[in-house]
Amino acid sequence: MCLFLLNNDTILCANSLYTLRMGLYEKDNYGAAGSVTNNASNNQTVIEDNLTINEYKKFGLKTNICEKNFEYKLMLIGFAILIKRQVLNIVGLLDEQFSPGNYEDDDYGLRVLKAGFQNVLVHNSFIIHLGGKSFISDARKQLMLNNNMKLKEKYHLKSEFDSSYYLHSDFSHAFFGNYVRKINEESRLLEVNCEMGAILTHLAYEHPNIDFYGLGQSIQCATISRHLEGVHIEHYFDIENNPFRSMKFDLIALDCSKIKKDELSKYLSVLKDMLSENGKLIVLAKNQSYYMNWYPIMQGETKSSLSLDTVYCKDIDEMMKKLDLKVESWTFYFGNISEEVKSKIEAIQNIVGENSKFLIESTAYILHK
Numbered sequence: 001m002c003l004f005l006l007n008n009d010t011i012l013c014a015n016s017l018y019t020l021r022m023g024l025y026e027k028d029n030y031g032a033a034g035s036v037t038n039n040a041s042n043n044q045t046v047i048e049d050n051l052t053i054n055e056y057k058k059f060g061l062k063t064n065i066c067e068k069n070f071e072y073k074l075m076l077i078g079f080a081i082l083i084k085r086q087v088l089n090i091v092g093l094l095d096e097q098f099s100p101g102n103y104e105d106d107d108y109g110l111r112v113l114k115a116g117f118q119n120v121l122v123h124n125s126f127i128i129h130l131g132g133k134s135f136i137s138d139a140r141k142q143l144m145l146n147n148n149m150k151l152k153e154k155y156h157l158k159s160e161f162d163s164s165y166y167l168h169s170d171f172s173h174a175f176f177g178n179y180v181r182k183i184n185e186e187s188r189l190l191e192v193n194c195e196m197g198a199i200l201t202h203l204a205y206e207h208p209n210i211d212f213y214g215l216g217q218s219i220q221c222a223t224i225s226r227h228l229e230g231v232h233i234e235h236y237f238d239i240e241n242n243p244f245r246s247m248k249f250d251l252i253a254l255d256c257s258k259i260k261k262d263e264l265s266k267y268l269s270v271l272k273d274m275l276s277e278n279g280k281l282i283v284l285a286k287n288q289s290y291y292m293n294w295y296p297i298m299q300g301e302t303k304s305s306l307s308l309d310t311v312y313c314k315d316i317d318e319m320m321k322k323l324d325l326k327v328e329s330w331t332f333y334f335g336n337i338s339e340e341v342k343s344k345i346e347a348i349q350n351i352v353g354e355n356s357k358f359l360i361e362s363t364a365y366i367l368h369k
Contacts, residue, residue: 001085010079011053011128013060017082023070023122024082029229031087031117032109034076036063039131042077042168043202044121053128060126069123071205072230074167074198075109076119079129084117091115095154102140103147106167110155113227156220166195166221169202175333175364176253176282177203183280185209187250192271193217193258196225197233204230213249215242239263239270248276256285256311257362264311268319272369280328281367287360288312292335313363320367328366335361 002024004017016035024033036046038056047059078101083091091111098104109119151163164171180189180203187210194200194214204212214233216222222235236242252271259267271281293306320327 003083003085003088005078005081005083007079007129009130011056011130013057013064013126013128015064016060016125016127019064019066020080020082020122020125022066023068023120023125024084026068026070026120027118029117030070030120031084031091031112031115032076032119033082033122033125034073034119035080035125035127036121036123037077037079037127037129039129040077040079041164041170042073042075042198043170044077046123046126049131056126056128060128063124063126065124067124071121071123072201072228073109073119073121073169074113074196074201074225074228075106076121078105078108079131080127081105081108083112087112087115087117091117097150098147100143102144103151103163106151106163107154109167110224113224116227118227118229155224158218167198169198172199174199174203174253175255175284175331175362176251178331179251179280179282179366180207180210183210183251187211188248188276189213189251190215190244190247190249190253190274192239192252192254192267194233196221197228197231200231200233201228213244213247215239215244239267242270245270245274247274248279249274250276250279251282252279253282254284256283256316259311260309261311261315262309264315264319265322268323268325272323272325275369279368281325282364283316283367284333284362284364285311285313285316286362288314289358290335290361291358292361316363316365320365325367325369328368330366331364332360333362333364334359 002021020033020035024030034044036044038045038047039049094104095107098107112119148163152159157163157166189210190213191200192215194216197214200212200214212231214231215236216233217236219235222233225233234243252274254267254271256264275281288306
């Protein structure tokens with residue numbers, strides 16, 4: 001027995017529910033199952049959102065076939081979720097504080113995990129989702145803000161982030177994602193400060209032969225995400241005594257915006273020691289020369305946005321020499337330039353050239369011993 005939560009702005013295709021139910025009952029510890037669609041976040045969208053209903057139905061007919069194609073998730077978007085009755089009896093009903101909707105699906109996904117079950121995305125179950133038809137747009141915006149705050153308070157998440165940052169695998173970009181394709185199969189990867197591991201779990205689905213590990217400093221996040229299958233996530237207080245300290249990794253990723261400058265030496269020293277013989281260390285650091293750091297001064301403000309606690313590229317350069325780390329290559333990340341400042345940036349660009357570091361927001365260093 002199971003319960004099917006289905007939005008009123010959805011259309012089932014041939015075999016949508018049949019393959020979804022097959023996925024849910026593939027393993028005893030699968031507690032909730034969700035479908036892929038044309039309109040959703042959390043990397044559940046598999047086709048563009050501007051086709052006709054008939055075109056979607058044809059896509060569904062080809063997609064909804066009997067095969068095993070499942071992805072573990074922290075949560076499932078609530079337009080279509082199938083829940084086992086026994087899990088419902090343990091986890092309970094939707095939390096009414098999120099009524100009439102939004103973030104109740106995030107909450108339920110976490111409760112399923114905490115109860116020892118898995119949320120699985122069934123890639124061979126496609127359901128059409130028209131999207132945005134359940135709520136009036138203005139009312140939904142305020143509702144989302146209110147419920148987002150309720151979710152963060154319930155799970156003690158950092159207030160400066162949208163809770164989707166922790167739970168949705170498409171909310172932010174994994175700066176090391178492209179490099180994962182370059183490492184060998186059966187490699188071991190570690191992401192430091194992975195939050196709840198939403199992005200890490202999606203990468204594990206895309207690269208099933210790589211062993212993914214994650215470290216998180218939030219006890220609240222790690223307590224939940226250590227239940228996730230497909231990845232190994234643990235909490236740590238101190239990088240020098242982290243649970244994976246004795247292991248060797250082929251790729252270690254560290255976003256330096258998540259640590260303070262006075263911690264950089266300790267982090268890089270420990271992570272260097274955790275590299276395998278030919279392992280790579282990818283560190284992302286902010287560029288001190290990026291235009292948004294000094295643009296406020298051009299606007300008449302007395303201070304730039306530079307911070308004494310932030311790790312900048314120059315700090316990585318200095319630490320590389322100290323720890324005898326060598327650069328294999330760099331990857332540059334460009335920020336979004338608003339129309340307001342574009343003309344001023346272009347004027348500078350004409351002087352310093354198109355590859356100006358003023359346009360580079362952050363740089364990822366690929367390092368090795």
